[in-house]
Amino acid sequence: AQRVTQPEKLLSVFKGAPVELKCNYSYSGSPELFWYVQYSRQRLQLLLRHISRESIKGFTADLNKGETSFHLKKPFAQEEDSAMYYCALVPSSASKIIFGSGTRLSIRP
Amino acid sequence: DTGVSQDPRHKITKRGQNVTFRCDPISEHNRLYWYRQTLGQGPEFLTYFQNEAQLEKSRLLSDRFSAERPKGSFSTLEIQRTEQGDSAMYLCASSLAGGLSQETQYFGPGTRLLVL
Numbered sequence: 001a002q003r004v005t006q007p008e009k010l011l012s013v014f015k016g017a018p019v020e021l022k023c024n025y026s027y028s029g030s031p032e033l034f035w036y037v038q039y040s041r042q043r044l045q046l047l048l049r050h051i052s053r054e055s056i057k058g059f060t061a062d063l064n065k066g067e068t069s070f071h072l073k074k075p076f077a078q079e080e081d082s083a084m085y086y087c088a089l090v091p092s093s094a095s096k097i098i099f100g101s102g103t104r105l106s107i108r109p
Numbered sequence: 110d111t112g113v114s115q116d117p118r119h120k121i122t123k124r125g126q127n128v129t130f131r132c133d134p135i136s137e138h139n140r141l142y143w144y145r146q147t148l149g150q151g152p153e154f155l156t157y158f159q160n161e162a163q164l165e166k167s168r169l170l171s172d173r174f175s176a177e178r179p180k181g182s183f184s185t186l187e188i189q190r191t192e193q194g195d196s197a198m199y200l201c202a203s204s205l206a207g208g209l210s211q212e213t214q215y216f217g218p219g220t221r222l223l224v225l
Binding site: 004009043044045046049086088094095096097098099100101102 | 112113140142144149150151152153154157164165167200204206212213214215216217218219
């Protein structure tokens with residue numbers, strides 16, 4: 001079955017502390033992995049995708065095929081990082097996105 | 110073009126009534142997707158179109174649901190005989206397909222449906 005698991009509903013860290021949002025997936029093929037973010041009162045938007053291997057707003061995510069994980073990391077959290085984060089995958093030869101249930105990140109001042 | 114738009118933004122209806130939602134994608138985008146999001150969950154795929162052709166439908170899309178994209182531009186999602194379990198946020202997304210890698214889907218603000 002194709003599934004994305006985000007084990008944490010809520011993650012609360014202090015400003016300046018490191019952040020890691022966990023994501024594990026279940027898929028037998030070679031999916032594309034993404035992180036989407038939804039800030040308060042804004043629409044869902046793409047944060048980053050694994051094939052780009054880039055850092056967006058200080059966030060990075062490495063695809064670990066052995067552990068089927070795609071954790072999102074940032075070394076120093078900022079207050080504006082507070083948002084809902086969704087890990088997602090797109091199966092090969094498909095277009096639909098399969099989302100995890102999301103993690104709410106709260107950055108304390 | 111300010112992105113994907115959806116209308117209405119909120120809809121309250123009584124059980125058994127029919128409702129219709131509209132999505133206007135980004136103008137040059139050839140793919141259009143519908144997702145449903147319930148409280149505490151991530152969005153779940155319902156269906157998608159490439160131009161006017163409906164290419165995939167989820168098992169979540171019961172026969173009370175129908176989606177159209179008649180001219181390959183805007184799309185409508187109709188729910189007939191609504192049930193309380195249909196209460197959710199309905200999201201639309203569009204993308205420009207044709208490259209080698211997975212295209213980026215751009216999401217609309219959603220239509221929040223409440224069935225009483």
